Amino acid sequence: MSGERDGLGPGWIEVTGRTVEEATLVGLQRLGLAAAEDAEVEVLEEPQRGLLGVFGGRGARIRMRRRPDRLEALSRLALDIARAAGLEDLSVDSFRDEEGYIHINLKGPGLGRLIGRRGETLDALQYLLNLASARMPGRPERVIFDADGYRERRRQALEALAERVSARVRRTGREVVLEPMTPQERKIVHLAVAREEGLTSESRGQEPFRRVVVKPAPTSGRDGAAGGESPDER
């Protein structure tokens, strides 16, 4: 029974046993794991029966490793996708936030290719990473994917925009219609406008051309809740 060998790769151990099941049990013990779901198992050789069922038979040979946890697996997937897109020398910073979201942030040169026009590619990748997360065993967890801090930069730009537009609406007393945005982007603008005194916002039009409209709040004393849709869309 050999331990780690050349070519096994990080974390893999090779185990033999009379049957695959027996080898798996031994491997679990060696890896310090409680259940077979915690391990990845690959059968290298099925057991072979020898003459008369005894002589010359060969046992099973398998390799096993601890199943990478979701954060690790998703980080690796993001890097694999980037590498397949021709991006090398990237680093990944991933963590779980207080609300339980998994954040995967890629850093390095050339990431514009994964961001795309107005973050469309970034959103597509985030969607695909969420599907991958949902396929993994255990309770599903949401993923927020970012490249080069794009989402944070975009949030700051949208908040600055909301501030400028708010000032203009207040000055002129007339509503301003913004460029089409994704639901996430519109939410950032709605929240920013909600912090402004005497102004309100709503969304108009159909996806993907839905736009935020910033306008003076009705003066009837009712708060912003009058008319239109809730700004708390998602």
Add this chain to the structure above:
Amino acid sequence: MQVELLKVIVRAIVSNPEAVKVTEERRHAQTVLLLEVAPEDVGRVIGRQGRIIKAIRKVLKTAGGPRAKYVTIDVVSR
């Protein structure tokens, strides 16, 4: 480049990654990627109203290099 990219993405979202095969084909002036998946995974790469395949296309287009614009993806299963 796109072949590898398509493989990496699709293998991560299907239930049967071993069955995923991608072959490149020239049809007229177009590059067509033939994506083969297990029958039970066809829905998982297309999605409701094509939402998943649309996201995959988007990624291949922008991330797949200079020729990526002309790529079509055909989903097949055997």
